[in-house]
Amino acid sequence: MTRSGDAADVIVIGAGLAGLVCAHDLTRRGLQCAVFESSDGVGGRVRTDVIDGFRLDRGFQILFTNYPQVTDRLDLDALEVGTFEPGALVRVGDVMHRVADPIRQPRQLWSTLRAPVGTIGDRIRLLRLVADVRTRSAVTLLQRPDMSTRERLTAAGFTPTMIERLWRPLFAGIQLDPDLEVSRRRFDVILRMLASGDAGVPRLGMGAIPQQLAAQLPADTIRLRAPVRSVDGTTVELADGERLSARAVVVATDGPTAHRLLGAMVADPGSRAVACCWFSTAQAPWAEAVIALDGTSNGPARNLAILSHVSPSYAPPGISLLAAAVPGPDALDPALTSRVREQLAGWFGSTTHDWVHLRTDVIPHGQPDQRPPLHPRQRVNVGGGVFVCGDHRDTASIQGAMYSGERTAAAVAAHLART
Ligand SMILES: Cc1cc2nc3c(=O)[nH]c(=O)nc-3n(C[C@H](O)[C@H](O)[C@H](O)COP(=O)(O)OP(=O)(O)OC[C@H]3O[C@@H](n4cnc5c(N)ncnc54)[C@H](O)[C@@H]3O)c2cc1C
Known part of the structure; x- marks a missing residue:
């Protein structure tokens, strides 16, 4: 009927x-x-699930607070968005390097210059790139000649070191794109958001x-x-x-x-897959609300975040909640959780033996595949x-x-x- x-x-x-x-x-x-x-x-x-006092988003995600739809439609005060600090930790060799945001943390630029994440020329190119996307509207950015994100970065003159150690792990996480294949139009719009506003998570989860x-x-x-x-x-x-x-x-x-x-x-x-392994630990591997990037691009986890540093309600008091995001084909590997554990034991040593694995989210269709054009x-x-x-x-x-x-x-x- x-x-x-x-x-x-x-x-x-x-x-x-x-x-x-x-x-x-x-x-x-x-x-x-x-x-x-x-x-x-x-x-x-x-979506967010509350499990044993932890707030587990279905995959690690971030809200850019100055997306026009977000500012127009959401009550951000009611969401009580906890924000990431600018900059990132980048793992290269056996060391975590702190890389400052040259726009919002100019005073920390010196420590950034010593990090093996690119040359002084790369920092200047970064400032130029950010100035370029900030002075144009999103509509204009979405109409410029299209190419892959990697081609766009290469054309802007970035060294392979900067592309591999900073751009690749950062946009692997954001665009679910470990090989920088996605359209430069998306890259430009996201960079504009990163450069001009905050990124964070609501108090009660995404x-x-x-x-x-x-x-x-x-x-x-x-x-x-x-x-x-x-x-x-x-x-x-x-x-x-x-x-x-x-x-x-x-x-x-x-x-x-x-x-x-x-x-x-x-x-x-088409689909871009992503997975996220969630761990709890009494001993957080770092203290700040910054994202950590796999500067080797070996993976499988490319981005790590301690969500409880960004928004304490993500975990019970005294415990930290860590998300390890795995974009791309690795997300679909049945052995993923043990591979991520092995990778992070290599990064943080025996302290990871006490980490409790809470859940692994596997999302075959994380985002549509938006390669150029x-x-x-x-x-x-x-x-x-x-x-x-x-x-x-x-x-x-x-x-x-x-x-x-x-x-x-x-x-x-x-x-x-x-x-
Ligand atoms: C892990 C992950 C990380 C991400 N990170 C970010 C980020 O940091 N920042 C960002 O801006 N974006 C991010 N994204 C992308 C963003 O989440 C999506 O682009 C957006 O949520 C898509 O919304 P939608 O409404 O188009 O589709 P969906 O969210 O897929 O909604 C479709 C709905 O339709 C329902 N449905 C499907 N089939 C049927 C049916 N037959 N009958 C009835 N209902 C049906 C589904 O259950 C679902 O509720 C991320 C995505 C993932 C998965």
Whole structure:
């Protein structure tokens, strides 16, 4: 039997950031939405589990606080975002070197100059690069000639040492891109964010972000544990056989699922995998809220962070919570956890024997694969009252997912006004 989507104007499939923003904007325009979410909670790839007093995000993630969608839509004060300190620790040989942020920590530049992470020329090139991206709008950066991130850095004159020891591990973590293959357009936009704002995590975990968005929707808008099996025009069929129809349908799933549901109307964007090994320890291996990078690029973990240094509520008092992020194909290795343990024992010695492994998250589709040419602002109206949104339509990020939700809501509203 086909029912109307609980008398909704629009059925939204998926309660990730894109679907939540889309439903919010449609609701604000006076349209009734019904959101169907396959899992047991909202947030999609941005969720947090509380386990034995630890807050474990589903994979190590960071919120850039000056993403335009973040500043416009989120109550950052309510999220109580704990922020990373600028700069990084970079592991080269047997030593952790402190590398300062030349923009925000000019006084520490001297210690940076002694770190074997590049030449003085590289520092000057870094300042030039940052000045370049800061003085241009994100829209302009996303339209410049495209190439891979590695080609972009090489063209900017960085030495191979600087690329391998700093850029590669840093953007391996952010773009899930251990080989710097992703589009320079994304790289430029992210660098702009890094250079002009803070990066951090909410007090209650990254999952607090979609929770805040979901709380703005009318009660009963979201139906959890309601996987959609198929989409046929503006009628959807749930896994239990229930069929519902509405005036428009928005597929707000990840890209590969949108492709499965809509076939040739939406290309599969490809996937970048990522994993995260979570450990607890009474003896934190370093004391500051900075990220640590694998300057050897041997991995498998490329980025480490002690989340409890950034936001103490991530761990019970007196205990530290460490995330070891593994982007790329290594994420899918069944022997990953023991390889990460071995790598970190090499870094921090026998103290790691007491570390407790809490969980390993393996996420085969961490982000869509956005190699060049990257064309954000992909089509969201695929015809016949069916729309699509998600990070695969814009940039693979919290900002991109939310922005695509906004764009799609505007397109749906215009379509419904016409019909
Ligand atoms: C480990 C990791 C680290 C990341 N790090 C960062 C970072 O530091 N900064 C940053 O900006 N971005 C980061 N990202 C990217 C960012 O999290 C994503 O781009 C964004 O969350 C995507 O949101 P979305 O709404 O497009 O998709 P999703 O979050 O995938 O939401 C899709 C929703 O659809 C649901 N769904 C799927 N199929 C169905 C179905 N058949 N029926 C009903 N519901 C369905 C899913 O359960 C999900 O809730 C990271 C991602 C990962 C995984």
